[in-house]
Amino acid sequence: MTTNQSESHVLSKSCQYxxxxxxxxxxxxxxxxxxxxxxxxxxxxxxxxxLSKILQQLTRNQVISSTKGPHGGFFLSKENERxxxxxxxxxxxxxxxxxxxVLGLPxxxxxxxxxxxxxxxxxxxxxxxxxxxxNIKELALVVHQExxxx
Amino acid sequence: MTTNQSESHVLSKSCQYxxxxxxxxxxxxxxxxxxxxxxxxxxxxxxxxxLSKILQQLTRNQVISSTKGPHGGFFLSKENERxxxxxxxxxxxxxxxxxxxVLGLPxxxxxxxxxxxxxxxxxxxxxxxxxxxxNIKELALVVHQExxxx
DNA sequence: TTAATAAAGGATATAAGGGTCTTTTATTAG
DNA sequence: CTAATAAAAGACCCTTATATCCTTTATTAA
Numbered sequence: 001m002t003t004n005q006s007e008s009h010v011l012s013k014s015c016q017y018x019x020x021x022x023x024x025x026x027x028x029x030x031x032x033x034x035x036x037x038x039x040x041x042x043x044x045x046x047x048x049x050x051l052s053k054i055l056q057q058l059t060r061n062q063v064i065s066s067t068k069g070p071h072g073g074f075f076l077s078k079e080n081e082r083x084x085x086x087x088x089x090x091x092x093x094x095x096x097x098x099x100x101x102v103l104g105l106p107x108x109x110x111x112x113x114x115x116x117x118x119x120x121x122x123x124x125x126x127x128x129x130x131x132x133x134x135n136i137k138e139l140a141l142v143v144h145q146e147x148x149x150x
Numbered sequence: 151m152t153t154n155q156s157e158s159h160v161l162s163k164s165c166q167y168x169x170x171x172x173x174x175x176x177x178x179x180x181x182x183x184x185x186x187x188x189x190x191x192x193x194x195x196x197x198x199x200x201l202s203k204i205l206q207q208l209t210r211n212q213v214i215s216s217t218k219g220p221h222g223g224f225f226l227s228k229e230n231e232r233x234x235x236x237x238x239x240x241x242x243x244x245x246x247x248x249x250x251x252v253l254g255l256p257x258x259x260x261x262x263x264x265x266x267x268x269x270x271x272x273x274x275x276x277x278x279x280x281x282x283x284x285n286i287k288e289l290a291l292v293v294h295q296e297x298x299x300x
Numbered sequence: 301t302t303a304a305t306a307a308a309g310g311a312t313a314t315a316a317g318g319g320t321c322t323t324t325t326a327t328t329a330g
Numbered sequence: 331c332t333a334a335t336a337a338a339a340g341a342c343c344c345t346t347a348t349a350t351c352c353t354t355t356a357t358t359a360a
Contacts, residue, residue, distance in 0.1 A: 012318090067336090068337045069325095071327090072328085123272070149257065149264075163347075164348080186305095309353080311350100323340080325337085
């Protein structure tokens with residue numbers, strides 16, 4: 001078989017990194033120790049400079065918090081912890097992912113469905129609704145309780 | 151909000167084009183009229199040369215059939231019509247799409263799940279199973295009966 | 301056999317995502 | 331105040347997906 005090897009994906013790499021980073025911060029930051037970009041890059045095996053860009057973006061969008069200087073780093077405020085996962089996906093991959101047609105048809109909708117519309121919508125909305133109801137704190141808690149590797 | 155505007159997707163553009171093209175061929179080719187690349191490019195509003203590449207790939211993989219020369223073009227053999235949609239996705243986007251972890255973690259599985267594993271799997275496997283059971287002929291029939299725009 | 305047609309194939313160009321490097325700004329300890 | 335630290339910011343590069351162009355091969359009609 002001849003393939004493209006294009007390896008399509010649901011979430012971009014930036015988004016995958018962002019989600020893992022947020023969970024990492026939740027798991028490793030304490031009042032006495034903020035998590036640094038270097039530490040995170042090592043712990044998650046993500047290129048440091050690329051991760052930094054993503055962390056900047058999350059900070060600008062107030063998904064995570066940061067302080068500069070010695071002993072500086074990233075942490076989660078109470079407000080941050082209540083941010084839901086779909087928001088992170090939206091920031092990293094845009095608002096279209098859970099709304100756009102699988103076949104890329106702009107006019108596709110439930111009244112004018114594309115050939116795969118209902119198949120796709122059923123499962124897409126299912127995932128989306130779960131991400132909308134799951135916030136960072138809850139996600140981090142699950143990861144901790146189930147001892148899940150990130 | 152500052153976003154990437156990366157507009158992530160489930161299926162690559164090549165794959166979206168491929169699926170639409172296959173349905174187009176099913177709908178428009180007859181024993182007396184084969185569908186040409188130009189006609190398809192116009193009808194589907196896809197760049198002709200890019201579409202040609204995709205059609206070549208589908209032909210090589212025996213998803214569609216073609217003949218050269220005057221009155222040549224693309225059509226579906228009986229064997230082609232029985233090809234299932236997941237096969238087209240596999241050819242265009244590789245075999246990883248419906249198997250890889252949402253967060254890109256290689257070690258993620260049901261026994262060692264990532265934070266989003268079960269949420270994602272439900273979505274992904276559901277769609278995948280439908281695509282595995284839906285062949286080209288059936289898809290084209292639905293499109294025709296429901297008068298769906300492609 | 302020749303001209304016309306249309307797919308196949310190869311090479312190349314463009315845009316976006318992914319990744320790296322350097323400089324600037326803010327903070328803290330001494 | 332100064333030196334050290336670490337995030338913020340901007341410029342840049344590489345790879346891949348997307349898109350285009352040009353040549354070759356196969357087929358048909360005249």
